[in-house]
Amino acid sequence: MTIxxxxxxxxxxxxxxNTLTFGGNTSCVSIVDDGQILILDGGxxxxxxxxxNYLKFFNRFHIFxxxxxxxxxxxxxxxxxxxxxxNTITIYGPAANSEDLMKTLNKYxxxxxxxxxxxxxxxxxxxxxxxxxxxKIGPFDIDSAFVCHPGPTLGYRVSTKKYTIAYIPxxxxxxxxxxxxxxxxxxxxSIAQNADILIHDAQxxxxxxxxxxxxxxxxxxxxxxxxxxxxxKKLYFFHHDPAHTDQRLQELHLIHTRDPLxxxxxxxxxxDTIELN
Numbered sequence: 332m333t334i335x336x337x338x339x340x341x342x343x344x345x346x347x348x349n350t351l352t353f354g355g356n357t358s359c360v361s362i363v364d365d366g367q368i369l370i371l372d373g374g375x376x377x378x379x380x381x382x383x384n385y386l387k388f389f390n391r392f393h394i395f396x397x398x399x400x401x402x403x404x405x406x407x408x409x410x411x412x413x414x415x416x417x418n419t420i421t422i423y424g425p426a427a428n429s430e431d432l433m434k435t436l437n438k439y440x441x442x443x444x445x446x447x448x449x450x451x452x453x454x455x456x457x458x459x460x461x462x463x464x465x466x467k468i469g470p471f472d473i474d475s476a477f478v479c480h481p482g483p484t485l486g487y488r489v490s491t492k493k494y495t496i497a498y499i500p501x502x503x504x505x506x507x508x509x510x511x512x513x514x515x516x517x518x519x520x521s522i523a524q525n526a527d528i529l530i531h532d533a534q535x536x537x538x539x540x541x542x543x544x545x546x547x548x549x550x551x552x553x554x555x556x557x558x559x560x561x562x563x564k565k566l567y568f569f570h571h572d573p574a575h576t577d578q579r580l581q582e583l584h585l586i587h588t589r590d591p592l593x594x595x596x597x598x599x600x601x602x603d604t605i606e607l608n
Contacts, residue, residue, distance in 0.1 A: 338376020341570035354601020367469030381411035396424035479507030533568035
């Protein structure tokens with residue numbers, strides 16, 4: 332299994348000399364195994380994926396959207412495989428049904444917000460609403476559940492026979508975690524429980540979060556507490572704040588990993604690849 336980060340930033344692309352190390356594109360992660368590719372979110376990073384040689388052996392794509400805030404869909408119209416008639420692309424996301432999912436995306440992918448409509452894409456495009464479905468795609472079992480974030484928002488759990496990846500890029504842990512609640516009532520718990528890798532929102536410092544309660548994101552310390560409770564093996568801090576420079580991200584990481592943790596913890600870095608054998 333190969334996991335690759337194409338966009339790790341939150342809220343808005345932030346690409347300049349201060350974000351070169353960890354990246355300035357918004358959320359997009361690919362997972363490849365046994366000839367199948369899953370794409371998690373369609374932020375600006377999906378353009379980088381679509382323009383790369385990484386996709387030259389694929390003509391079947393599965394794009395899983397966590398929600399419809401612009402930073403998670405703004406790259407969709409620039410994803411090159413949509414303009415190849417040999418491709419088939421399925422888009423998954425939170426909606427009552429497939430028609431509602433298509434209508435939601437059409438609000439952005441149509442004039443006056445975007446010059447090209449979905450119906451004008453050359454590829455065959457279809458839609459599947461989530462959650463409440465257990466999907467099997469090649470070697471992957473995919474589960475989803477709503478998590479605490481403004482608007483309908485999903486976390487995804489991707490499992491194979493050997494590994495489980497949990498992807499929760501936008502999640503306000505403090506509003507969804509109460510230590511008195513049983514685990515099954517904790518927002519995102521079923522997605523992250525015992526995962527080999529958890530990719531999770533860590534947009535704020537502790538001090539920043541105090542002024543942004545209810546905005547839908549977590550601090551580093553809250554994310555660490557969530558990872559401890561869900562007993563993950565590796566944690567990747569994700570959805571970096573657009574105002575955080577590379578230096579600031581490294582400072583936050585050092586502060587929060589100085590004491591021993593029961594798992595390995597990393598800063599998600601654009602263009603980094605994780606190989607699981």
